[in-house]
Amino acid sequence: MQQLVFATNNRHKLDEVSAKINGEIKLLTLHDIGCYDDIEETGTTFKANASIKSQHVYSEYHLNCFGDDSGLEIDALNGEPGVYSARYAGTHGNHAANIGKVLENLQGETNRKARFRTVISLMWEGDEYFFEGTVEGTIRNEIAGEGGFGYDPIFEPEGYDITFAEMSMTEKNAISHRAKAMEQLIAFLNKAAG
Ligand SMILES: O=c1nc[nH]c2c1ncn2[C@H]1C[C@H](O)[C@@H](COP(=O)(O)OP(=O)(O)OP(=O)(O)O)O1
Ligand SMILES: [Mg+2]
Incomplete structure (x- = not known):
């Protein structure tokens, strides 16, 4: 079976990606390979930062x-928080503070359009490949739901009247930015393996 390291420290991403891969590939975590490094995300684009993680x-x-x-890219905030999504309010991974800052910045704003974007960098047999996924939606005025992570409680995907945080992981995994990028990665690997 093919083996692949997922260079993330985000357990929720790992859960979503594991479910998507569904046992087709043996997924190794950074801890599985003994990597405890703090991989600094110094890029100014998703692509550059995805590349930093896989290249490391x-x-x-x-x-x-x-x-x-x-x-998360919010139209009325000129694409913010964008690549700074994890540290929008200052501290890395403080999701409650990040959500608070978004809601504050959008107070009184009627254009709530936004999208999640994922770029995946795959290092496969020495070559790099990129896969991208987006999902369009709107930003709620208040949080709703307990599932998921990050900005999920304020993101309502287009065509739904619930937030990502109100969905099961299976539901989110059918339509999310990450799921779309992963579907391309899986298709690539199926081809590469013949
Ligand atoms: O499906 C999602 N649902 C909600 N929020 C999300 C999602 N996907 C990304 N986000 C937000 C929160 C996250 O903190 C940041 C990503 O930052 P990002 O650097 O890619 O991930 P991270 O630091 O959490 O883990 P790692 O870099 O180890 O993969 O954007
Ligand atoms: Mg990160």
Whole structure:
């Protein structure tokens, strides 16, 4: 079976990606390979940061691997928080504060259009490949739901009247930005394996 390292420290991403892969590939985590490095995301695009994550693992361990860089782009905020989604309110991964800042910045704003975007960088047999996925939606005025992570409680995907946080992981995984990018990665690997 093919083995692939997922260069993330986000357990929720790992859960979503594992469910998507559904046992077709043996997924290794950073901890599985003994990598406890703080991989600094110094890029200004999702693509650059996804690449930093996969290149780090590839250069140190020479293993097939991929990284996911993702975030929320809000039209009325000129695409913010974008690549800074994880640290929008200052502290990395403080989702409640990040959501608070978004809602504050959107107060009184009627254009609530937004999208999630994921770029995946795959290092496969020494070459790099990119896969991208987006999902359109709107930003709620208040949080709703307990599931998912990050901005899920304020993101309502187009065509639905619930937030990502009110969906089961299976429902989110059928339509999300990450799911779409992963579907392309899986198709690529199925082809590469013949
Ligand atoms: O499906 C999602 N549902 C809600 N929020 C999301 C999602 N996808 C990305 N986001 C937001 C929150 C996250 O903190 C940030 C990604 O930042 P990003 O650097 O790619 O991920 P991370 O730091 O959490 O994990 P890691 O870099 O180790 O893969 O954007
Ligand atoms: Mg990160």
